Amino acid sequence: MSAKVQWFAKDLLIIGAGFAAAMHIGKLPAAIPILQAELGLSLVQSGLLLSCIQCAGMCFAVLIGSYVSKLGLKRCVLLGLSLLTLASICAGLTQSVASLFAMRMIEGFGFLLVTLSGPALIRELTPIQSLPAKMGLWAAYMGGGMGIALITAPMLIQSWSWSVVWFSYAFITFSFLLGIAWFIPHPKTSTQAVPLKSLIKMTLQHQPAWLLALIFGTYAGQWFALVGFLPTIYEQNHIAPTLAGLLTASVSIANAVGTFICGLLLQRGFQPKQLVILGFVVLICCASLFYMAKDSLPFMLQYVLVFGFSLFGGLVAGSIFAQALHFAPNPMAISTTVGMILQCSSLSQFLLPPSIAFVVSSTGTWLWVGVVTSLLSVIGIVLTQRLFGLVSTQSKVST
Structure with missing residues (x-):
């Protein structure tokens, strides 16, 4: 096997691990009705079980990101995959609601370790000329992994049980763990001499890192909330559950x-600033039409708007993750910078759906939700102009 093929395979192992981690996020929605029937899970408990996996990222992403750099990227990926594997097996064996919550929290920490370490490890393994495309593939982990889970989990549940889903995904995760342990070398970059406090302080004082995190936050909550309302669309239009699952998965994929297309465009020389702004402009158009005319639009047009929103949202996600490698204050602070991005993302995904529900219940209409999401996208565009304007100014000063 040539050296080029070996490096390519190593890249795909890390990217595949990201997809496997996201599959654990997407496995739960299809199992909620079964868990309610078999374990007596209440509606409130179901909502908390769905959201509690975000708690680790929402509270500890920056802190854990600094430890990732200290402990070693490969070790942290392996630790994250181990936590996901063990927690998924234990949850599949349990018949206790309390145990399900505990294992879901552990899965949250495992997911966070993998997604914090992945970008920096890909940077170490990938030749610089193919890095944008590989980061585009990496940034697809959430939509791709959740899409795979949304397709496969209902089939496994229908044929066997929800426990089989947990065991199957644990096996997939463990397979990537073995592959990475065997084939991936430990990166040469070391941060042993950098105090954790200095690493965190360096990142928190770096304005581009904050801008990247805030830009991604304005997008992530919107995507999570809009996709979350898909079951409402299906119910209103009397879509069969099997077809509804496939349609939801297609939106996620x-x-x-x-994000993958974004990586290819970046590699071909397209400017990340233009891709992010294009993404936000399409988000404004799709979200505005969807929310402001939600009850009068035919189903196919509603679905096309959500599909377009998700597709072009990938331009924002792919660009931001790619730029995290360039805008980190130091190569040693890449994981901490990604941690800041993920922390803003988790906070946005945690806060925006209930905020949208509050707006709808208070006003009795979806129109103002379109106004709120459009405003978030406008803020994202302004922050993007600020980020790349700041870089341009610094470049002029240096010359």
Whole structure:
């Protein structure tokens, strides 16, 4: 096997690990009705179980990101995959609601370790000329992994049980763990001499890192909330559950396709600033039409708007993750910078759906939700102009 093929395979192992980690996020929605019937899970408990996996990222992403750099990227990926594997097996064996919550929290920390370490490890393994495309593939982990789970989990549940889903995904995760342990070398970059406090302080004082995190935050909550309302669309239009699952998965996978296309465009010389702004402009158009005319639009047009929103949202996600490698204050602070991005993302995904529900219940209409999401996208565009304007100014000063 040539050296080029070996490096390519190593890249795909890390990217595949990201997809496997995201599959654990997407496995739960299809199992909620079964868990309610078999374990007596209440509606409130179901909502908390769905959201509690975000708690680790929402509270500890920056802190854990600094430890990732200290402990070693490969070790942290392996630790994250180990936590996902063990927690998924234990949850599949349990018949206790309390144990399900505990294992879901552990899965949250495992997911966070993998997604914090992945970008920096890909940077170490990938030749610089193919890095944008590989980061585009990496940024597809959430949409792609959730899409795979949304397709496969209902089939496994229908044929066997929800426990089989947990065991199957644990096996997939463990397979990537073995592959990475065996084939991936430990990166040469070391941060042993950098105090954790200095690493965190360096990142928190770096304005581009904050801008990247805030830009991604304005997008992530919108995507999570809009996709979350898909079951409402299906119910209103009397769509069969099997078809509804496939349609939801296709929307999630569209986001992965968008991020991959973004990576290819970046590699071909397209400017990240223009891709991010294009993404936000399409988000404004799709979200505005969807929310402001939600009850009068035919189903196919509603679905096309959500699909387009997810597809072009991938331009934002792919560009931001790619730029995190360039805008980190120091190569040693890449994981901490990604941690800041993920922390803003988790906070946005945690806060925006209930905020949208509050707006709808208070006003009795979806129109103002379109106004709120459009405003978030406008803020994202302004922050993007600020980020790349700041870089341009610094470049002029240096010359």
